[in-house]
Amino acid sequence: MSSVHTDNERRKQISVRGIAELADVNEIKKTFNRHLHYTLVKDRNVATTRDYYFALAHTVKDHLVSRWIRTQQFYYETDPKRVYYLSLEFYMGRSLTNTMINIGIQTACDQALYELGLNIEDLEEMEEDAGLGNGGLGRLAACFLDSMATLGMAAYGYGIRYEYGIFAQKIINGEQQEEPDDWLRFGNPWEKARPEYMIPVNFYGHVIDGPGNTKKWVNTQVVFALPYDNPVPGYDNNVVNTLRLWSAKSPIDFNLKFFNDGDYIQAVLDRNLAENISRVLYPNDNKFEGKELRLKQEYFMCAATLQDIIRRFKASKFGSKEHVRDDFSLLPEKVAIQLNDTHPSLAIPELMRILIDIEGMAWEEAWELVVRTCAYTNHTILPEALERWPVSMLESILPRHLQIIYHINFLHLQDVERKWPGDMDKMRRMSLIEEDGEKRVNMAHLSIVGSHAVNGVARIHSEIIKNDLFKDFYELTPEKFQNKTNGITPRRWLLLCNPGLSDLICDSIGEEWITHLDQLKTLKKFAKDSNMHRKIMSIKQxxxxxxxxxxxxxxxxxxxxxxxxxxxxxxxxxxxxxxxxxxxxxxxxxxxxxxxxxxxxxxxxxxxxxxxxxxxxxxxxxxxxxxxxxxxxxxxxxxxxxxxxxxxxxxxxxxxxxxxxxxxxxxxxxxxxxxxxxxxxxxxxxxxxxxxxxxxxxxxxxxxxxxxxxxxxxxxxxxxxxxxxxxxxxxxxxxxxxxxxxxxxxxxxxxxxxxxxxxxxxxxxxxxxxxxxxxxxxxxxxxxxxxxxxxxxxxxxxxxxxxxxxxASSGKFSSDRTIIEYGKDIWGVEANYKKLPAPHEPRELQLRE
The missing domain is CATH 3.40.50.2000 (Glycogen Phosphorylase B;)
Structure with a gap:
């Protein structure tokens, strides 16, 4: 129908703004048919709309992969400081249209499918939302990934590959009913499993003395973390970063005695219990519930991620030089870890455990590295939303981490005592361990003490944190506290979703706003322009x-x-x-x-x-x-x-x-x-x-x-x-x-x-x-x-x-601006607006402006 057709025409126009269309329509048709036949094993007689979507997704991904590999090669060659964004939620939505726009092949794909007798919008509708988040916190993480790639930062998202995302809501007789969001039932063409990087994660067991001052965590139950990599393309710069999501897998070894005592079948079935860790996203981000599975999810993500970070730190090109990467004093120079709320706060004791028990470092040195490497973003001031884990639960599931948290608290309270001698009330308020009722660990307090930067997400929120919620901590270490007002990516939230308005803005002020949203301020000169009024009204209508x-x-x-x-x-x-x-x-x-x-x-x-x-x-x-x-x-x-x-x-x-x-x-x-x-x-x-x-x-x-x-x-x-x-x-x-x-x-x-x-x-x-x-x-x-x-x-x-x-006043609220501020004030990383060479260009080409 006409409105859809008009939308297609507009999208064809906007997708070429600022990007040279390099994709060859005939080549896309050829690749599309190849994937339909050889990847999906279908022909046009039996293929469904979903098959066509998958063929298109694989075709687009082909254009992405060379950029993805080149980006990682570039990071290996130049060894920049890497940013690791740890979040239990990434509310990514759909990938197809966003990817086509960012790498500049939307018009060519549209034309190719038109020539094949297919409507690209019908295919786009077949993609499942990657609903791996509840709301604002997870969607912010997704916008941040887009901005970090667009700004050329060597950044990685880390989270969990939930088999079931945020539930599908049905309204029946006026009431909400929840249905499972089985978003992976048809497969996910964007992800790449990496079994070669599978990592063991330990739970339960107990702690014994190791050599020197180290401890050994023994008799643990092991679950493996299998990484799935998802590409995150920047806009028009040939940069493709990585979102790595962990999936829980049971250990594959079996005790042969099961063959003899008849429990073999049950033993195989019991392996599935370990895999429940990544089964489902908890559908709540504003009320803390101390569920054991949730704690396991949080530690599972942190433990797998930190092992991966350390592996990459040690294996980098720079690290292969003599003596350099065995020197962990370089960790804060090469690694920035951002905790998206308290959900990944176990990264702090886990990094301490790795540095002390595995790398043999002294406590003081390890603690300084952890604090200089980690930073914490707070997302809520509602008391019921702040995480407080029962000590008894931590003692059972993560006994070594509880020991480390107790020692962190002991040293922290010494600092409090030095600043406010004899103020027992302040010590009680500032302790990481809350003792009224059931003993609990306050994860926000742990995150503040274990980070070099603590930020709120809007100026008024950051002021409330300093003057109310974490007032005592602000008085102890005021230099840690900052504000980073949130933002949104203009690529998805204007260029993709509102092509008519995007087109009008490009016609009026040029295309620079797509990566420099503050350019929109030049629209103010049209505020009283009746001709602009008519155009805006027509697009809205x-x-x-x-x-x-x-x-x-x-x-x-x-x-x-x-x-x-x-x-x-x-x-x-x-x-x-x-x-x-x-x-x-x-x-x-x-x-x-x-x-x-x-x-x-x-x-x-x-x-x-x-x-x-x-x-x-x-x-x-x-x-x-x-x-x-x-x-x-x-x-x-x-x-x-x-x-x-x-x-x-x-x-x-x-x-x-x-x-x-x-x-x-x-x-x-x-x-x-x-x-x-x-x-x-x-x-x-x-x-x-x-x-x-x-x-x-x-x-x-x-x-x-x-x-x-x-x-x-x-x-x-x-x-x-x-x-x-x-x-x-x-x-x-x-x-x-x-x-x-x-x-x-x-x-x-x-x-x-x-x-x-x-x-x-x-x-x-x-x-x-x-x-x-x-x-x-x-x-x-x-x-x-x-x-x-x-x-x-x-x-x-x-x-x-x-x-x-x-x-015209929206420029401040670009996630690009937010990420530039994080980079400058917290991570020590600068934006890089230069482009990597395109896939058809020699790799040896220098970065281009």
Whole structure:
């Protein structure tokens, strides 16, 4: 249909921006057919669309592999400092389109498939999302990998190859139901198994004295870590870095006695238990649960990764020179390890174990190397999200590491005592071991003590860390603490997902913005340009039409594309306040019902996101939104003035369709609870206006664009603290606002569920009695600000001026900028904007500007 065809045409144009198309169409057709026949063993008579996708993926990968090998050869020859990004989550999404764009073969592939009678978009739809993350933390890791490759840094991502990623969400009778995300069931054409680098990882056992001051960890249970390498292409620079994901494999040796005593079959079956370690991603990143399997996952990833890092450190070309790489004093000069939250914090005691017990180093020397090598990023200030592992669990599973942690704590508390003699309260607060109730190890404290740099992910978040969450640690070592405001990759989040807007920007200011997003500021000169307004409006309308087609196909709901597309997509959590959004929806509904003939700015409100399977309140909020939407969408009086859609199974691929179509982005967390947010940046870059609190990166977004281009409401962090001190009484707000009282009563009395009037009584109780996130305190200002949104939307020249100012102010929020700052301030690594030689060029060519 025409919109798809238009999109293809636009994508053909944008893909050649800044990249010389070197791929030969005939060669691509030949390679495609070769893979169809010889890799997939199919011909056109029996091949399915999925077969064609795999043939195309292998064809594209062929263009990637020579760049990948050359990049690694270049790193070996030049021996730069390497960056290792350790994360339990990498929310990569799909690879095909991103890869074609980054290496500059999208147009040629498109043309080749067209000549073969195939539609490239049909094939792209067959790719499974690599959903190896819950939300922001994992998607940030993916954006960072893209930026590190684009900036020419010798960087590696390390994580776990979960057999099952984040669960697939089904909405059945308004309720979330979880289904396994079997993303590997058809295979993954992008990965390459590396069994030659398989690494043993130990668990359990006990510790005995070794020679000198070393210890031996003996009688352990061994699990093998099998690496799978995934290419990470930079944009238009022929650099391809590596994401290495570990898969758990049982040891292959068998005790022959099983043949004799009849337990052989059971012994073989029991081997699968070890492989459960990499079976499934825990679907929760904002509530710590001390599950044994999760601890094993964290150590499994850290142990395998550190052995791999040490192997590469020792085997480098530089290291092959006499005496050099046996000198571990060079480790911090050649290795930077970044811990993405506390999930990889066991890397600290594990590196100590390797240096002391295996390499025979003295404690003081080893500790200095560990601290200079490791750095820690904090992602949350919610107390329930901070990891605290029971000492008893560590003692059983990782006995040597517990000994090391105890000694780290002993020396750390000596430092505390020296600075604050006799202050037992401070020592208790700063100890790595918490002793109230069950003894636990505070992994954030371990990460701070064992790192040379600690950063938050937005300026306001970093200030809260210093002044509140880790105040004592900041006073002890203020030089460690910094801020690194998050960012997003403009390649996926504009060039790939919004080709129409990308094309317009290229036509207006050139192509440099793709790798230097701050160039967008030159768009500000068009803010009042009526011709630019028409073009922007046309692109947004086209994106809205495409999304409307999807909504009608998936939900059978016809939406008004002239309405405000008002969107809140993120994990469902009380602090993100989807419930406040729902209160606004009900308020709008009540206003239409009260005065059906009144003027009303139409809205299509979409909410999407997954709730952790055990998070009762979040799942109840999903059910309420669906109950409310069911009433509103079927009320003939409301008509197309208000529609509410719950977007099922929100994920990266769906975000790529929703974000370009959005008019309004909801970023409404309670001030002081959202570390940064990156969805807010994606919406801003794609020309959606933000309604939000002064929380996370919203604060810096408002600074960049000016308060006149964003809809800010609600309490500030200081006002939240004041309210906490004086005491929050939700009833005061409930009784003083008639609209709010009506809305809460409707939830409480079963207005939206007449068959079960008590269905949402518990949510009303939370609002009125137990609400930690002060929804009712911010309700009135939120509603007033939403009214301002509607009024502004009616004034399209004003709205479009704000849209252009949003896009033009997005430069700061590129992950390229974030990574350059990490490199300069934490890793000691510089960006390299030079290109490696292309595959058809002699390898001996020097780097090209």
């Amino acid at each position: 086209e994106n809205k039409l495409k999304l409307a087609e999807i909504l009608f196909k998936d939900y059978g709901i016809k939406v008004n594309v002239a309405s405000i597309f008002d969107i809140q997509v993120k994990r469902i959590h009380e602090y993100k306040r989807q419930l406040l959004n729902c209160l606004h929806i009900i308020t709008l509904y009540n206003r239409i019902k009260k005065n059906p003939s009144a003027k009303f700015t139409p809205r299509t409100i979409m909410i999407g996101g997954k709730a952790a399977p055990g998070y009762y309140t979040a799942k109840k909020i999903i059910k309420l939104i669906n109950a409310v939407s069911n009433v509103i969408n079927n009320d003939p009086i409301v008509g197309d003035r208000l529609k509410v859609i719950y977007l099922e199974n929100y994920r990266v691929t769906l975000a790529e369709r929703i974000i370009p179509a959005a008019d309004l982005s909801e970023q409404i967390s309670t001030a002081g609870t959202e570390a940064s947010g990156t969805g807010n940046m994606k919406f801003m870059l794609n020309g959606a206006l933000t309604i939000g609190t002064l929380d996370g990166a919203n604060v810096e977004m408002a600074e960049e664009m000016g308060n006149e281009n964003i809809f800010i409401f609600g309490m500030t962090v200081d006002q939240v603290h004041e309210l906490e001190k004086k005491g929050y009484n939700a009833y005061d707000y409930y009784k003083s606002n008639h609209e709010l009282e009506q809305v809460v009563d409707q939830i409480q009395n079963g207005f939206f569920t007449p068959g079960n009037p008590d269905e949402f009584k518990d949510l009303a109780d939370i609002l009125l009695k137990y609400d930690r996130f002060y929804l009712l305190a911010d309700y009135e200002d939120y509603i007033k600000t939403q009214d301002l949104v509607s009024a502004t939307y009616e004034n399209q020249p004003k709205w479009l001026e704000m849209v252009i100012n949003n896009i």
